[in-house]
Amino acid sequence: xxxxxxxENDLLWLRExxxxxxxxxxxxxxxxxxxxxxxxxxxxxCLREAFGKEPTVIMPNAYPDFLQWLPGTHAIIRYDKHPEKxxxxxxxxxxxFCIDFNDxxxxxxxxxxxxxxxxxxxxxxxxxxxxxxADVKVSSEEFCSASEVVFRVAWQLGVFDKLSKTFAVCDYxxxxxxxxxxxxxxxxxxxxxxxxxxxxxxxxxDKIYRNVFNNYSTWAIRLRGYLxxxxxxxxxxxxxxxxxxxxxxxxxxxxxRGDAEGLVNEPLRIKGMKVSISLREDDRIDNKIWISxxxxxxxxxxxxxxxxxxxxxxxxxxxxxxxxxxxxxxxITREAFAYYSEQLKG
Numbered sequence: 001x002x003x004x005x006x007x008e009n010d011l012l013w014l015r016e017x018x019x020x021x022x023x024x025x026x027x028x029x030x031x032x033x034x035x036x037x038x039x040x041x042x043x044x045x046c047l048r049e050a051f052g053k054e055p056t057v058i059m060p061n062a063y064p065d066f067l068q069w070l071p072g073t074h075a076i077i078r079y080d081k082h083p084e085k086x087x088x089x090x091x092x093x094x095x096x097f098c099i100d101f102n103d104x105x106x107x108x109x110x111x112x113x114x115x116x117x118x119x120x121x122x123x124x125x126x127x128x129x130x131x132x133x134a135d136v137k138v139s140s141e142e143f144c145s146a147s148e149v150v151f152r153v154a155w156q157l158g159v160f161d162k163l164s165k166t167f168a169v170c171d172y173x174x175x176x177x178x179x180x181x182x183x184x185x186x187x188x189x190x191x192x193x194x195x196x197x198x199x200x201x202x203x204x205x206d207k208i209y210r211n212v213f214n215n216y217s218t219w220a221i222r223l224r225g226y227l228x229x230x231x232x233x234x235x236x237x238x239x240x241x242x243x244x245x246x247x248x249x250x251x252x253x254x255x256x257r258g259d260a261e262g263l264v265n266e267p268l269r270i271k272g273m274k275v276s277i278s279l280r281e282d283d284r285i286d287n288k289i290w291i292s293x294x295x296x297x298x299x300x301x302x303x304x305x306x307x308x309x310x311x312x313x314x315x316x317x318x319x320x321x322x323x324x325x326x327x328x329x330x331x332i333t334r335e336a337f338a339y340y341s342e343q344l345k346g
Contacts, residue, residue, distance in 0.1 A: 001193050005152045010136045015157060017120055018047065021095035024055040025119070029101035030108040031290075032063045033261075034212060036100040038174025039124065039146035041072040043097060045167040046150070050159035055097075056089045060110040064258025066215040070173060071166045079110040086110065093119040100146035102130035102139060124149040128302060128312060141314060144185045147174025151194050160197065168201035173208050180265055181209065184296075184316055216259065223253035224263055232267060233330075235337060238344040241267040242277040242333050244326055250283055264292045274299045274344055275337075279329045289329040291320040299343060308336040 006014065018024070026044055028036030040057050047053040057072065061080040067073065079086040090096070096119040104111045123134040126143035138149050151171050154160055172195065179186040199205065216224075231243040245260055253259070264278040275295045282288035291309045293301035294317055301318045305311035309332070311320020322329045337344065 001190060003152045003190060003194070004156045005138050005149065006136070006156055011156060014122065014136055014153075017095050017122075018051050018053065021053070023089070023092045023119075024053055024095045024097070025058060025089050025093040025117075026055050026097045026099060027058045027060075027107065027110075027114070028099055029106040030060040030110075031257075032059050032061075032100075034064075034067060034177025035145045035147055035174040037063055037067050037070055037073070038170045038172075038177065039099045039150045040097075041070055042147060042167050042170035042174065043099060043124070043150045043154075044072060045170060046154045046159065046163060049164055049167065050154070050157070050162045056093075058086050058089060058110075060107045062257050064261055065256050066212055066258045066261065067173075069211050069215075070170055072170070079107075087113050090114065090117040090119075093117060095119055096121045097124065098122070098132060098134070099124045099150070101125060102127050102132050104132060124153065127314070142188075144188070144191055145175045145178035147171045147178070148191065148194060150174075151198070155197075163201070165201045165203055168198040168203045169208060172198045172203055172205060173212065176205075176208065177212060180262065181213065185314065213262070217254075217256070219254040220256070220259035223249065223255065223259055224266075226253065227260070227263065228266060234267070234270070238337050238341055239272050239274040240277075240337050240344055241270070241273060241275070242279060242330070243267075244330065245278065245280040246326055247281050247283055250281075255283070264294050268294060268296055275301060275304075277301075277333055279326060279333065281326055287324055289322040289324060289326060291322065291329075293318045293320070299340075304336055304340060308332055308339070 026040050028040045044055045044057050047055045058077045077085050090113050102125045104115045107114050121134040123132055123137045124146050125139040128141050130139045143149050227243050234241045264276050267276040278292040280290045293305050295301040300315050302313055302315050305318035305320045309320030313319050
């Protein structure tokens with residue numbers, strides 16, 4: 001099976017740059033999810049084990065508690081906690097890997113210093129319409145995750161045999177989380193060939209699943225139940241739904257980042273449901289609403305996210321944000337449903 005993603009010229013360039021670089025930096029997007037974390041940590045492991053490098057992994061801000069177990073998280077430098085260290089790392093970098101995002105704006109407050117970084121840049125991504133300038137780009141919406149890209153590049157470099165279980169754990173976690181446990185965006189045979197190869201490293205895929213999806217606190221379970229029973233708005237005629245998560249809800253249920261992760265998929269269990277949207281108030285910034293959108297089959301939430309929520313992403317999984325109150329965000333969501341009513345009814 002052909003897993004190659006780089007041209008011969010790009011492959012030679014990448015190998016030479018890795019071998020000659022002394023200050024390699026790897027970064028993911030703001031509010032990193034399982035794929036951002038898994039792909040960045042897997043690539044850092046690859047550079048360490050196959051090339052003898054010691055890359056610096058930076059993230060713009062916090063990641064969910066349920067990803068703390070991933071090997072390598074202790075060494076991540078967060079910009080929101082240590083802006084000087086991150087600025088120094090980017091200033092000294094002689095090779096920069098941007099993974100799981102395709103626009104400098106996706107790193108929020110870190111955007112200015114990331115844009116100013118003069119190091120040769122490599123992009124590993126799988127989102128629509130990459131805007132970022134890079135010396136080498138491996139980016140296609142066909143890939144299920146950035147972690148798939150990382151595996152393919154490591155495979156094409158011919159170093160997979162040198163890689164350990166640590167690489168496989170991180171990479172599998174990224175692929176698994178960005179496909180909802182391989183329930184969407186994961187029908188290509190290449191994906192399962194990659195999983196077969198990762199399993200040869202001795203990973204326990206069932207334990208990885210439990211670490212991610214069965215790792216909630218009692219309060220998190222109560223919050224999720226409350227949101228589904230009391231906050232879910234279902235439009236039966238449109239096969240669409242949304243729910244809100246407010247600051248008060250977070251206080252009432254002792255919210256920690258990640259407690260509502262994946263919950264936006266739950267309403268899609270309703271028979272005939274096509275679209276599910278989550279509206280979450282930022283816990284620190286006033287009038288900032290974070291949007292998660294999911295759909296099934298042939299309805300594009302990417303188009304909806306771009307048109308109504310200042311966002312984008314994938315056909316069936318996208319995100320965005322609004323600078324307004326939660327009440328206004330609800331109004332915009334209802335307007336979005338009305339705009340697409342013919343498609344949703346059909």
